[in-house]
Amino acid sequence: MKENIIQQKSFAFAIRIVELFKHLQSEKKEFVLSKQILHSGTSIGANIEESIGGASEKDFLHKLTISYKEARETVYWLKLLHATQYISDKEFESIHSDAEEICKILAKIQLTLKSRNS
Numbered sequence: 001m002k003e004n005i006i007q008q009k010s011f012a013f014a015i016r017i018v019e020l021f022k023h024l025q026s027e028k029k030e031f032v033l034s035k036q037i038l039h040s041g042t043s044i045g046a047n048i049e050e051s052i053g054g055a056s057e058k059d060f061l062h063k064l065t066i067s068y069k070e071a072r073e074t075v076y077w078l079k080l081l082h083a084t085q086y087i088s089d090k091e092f093e094s095i096h097s098d099a100e101e102i103c104k105i106l107a108k109i110q111l112t113l114k115s116r117n118s
Contacts (some may be wrong), residue, residue: 006105007052010045010067013098017041017074020087028086037077039097044072044102061113068106075099 017038041046045068064112078099082092 004052006044006102006109007045007048009098009102010048010107013095013102014042014045016095020091024081024086025081030086033081033084033086037074038083039068040073040077041099043067043075053099055114057117061110064106064109064113068103069102071099071106076105 021034021038021099024030024037024058028034047063047070048069051060051067054060054063061104075096078087078092079094082089082096
C-alpha cells in the first residue's frame with residue numbers, strides 16, 4: 001500500500017493537539033479554548049480518514065474540504081492561544097508550522113483534484 005503522507009501527518013498532529021489539550025486543562029486551567037482546539041485539531045485527521053473511504057471522488061473531495069476548513073480553524077485557535085499567552089512562542093511556532101503545512105498539503109490536493117475534474 002502506498003504511503004499516505006497527509007494521513008500520517010494529520011494523525012501525528014492530532015496526537016500533539018491531544019497533548020496540548022491535556023496541558024491546557026491541567027497546567028493552565030483553561031477549559032473553553034482547549035475544547036475548541038481539541039475538536040478542530042482532531043477533526044482534520046478524522047475527515048481525512050473518512051475521505052479515504054469515500055464513495056466517490058466527489059465525496060473524497062468534500063471530506064478533504066472539511067479537513068482543510070478544520071485545519072484553518074485550528075490555526076485560528078492556535079493564534080488565539082498564543083496571543084492570550086496560554087502557549088509560549090516556542091510551543092506556538094512548532095505546532096503552528098505543522099498546522100500550516102497540513103493546510104498547504106490539503107489545499108494542493110484540492111486544487112489538483114479540481115483541476116483534474118474541470
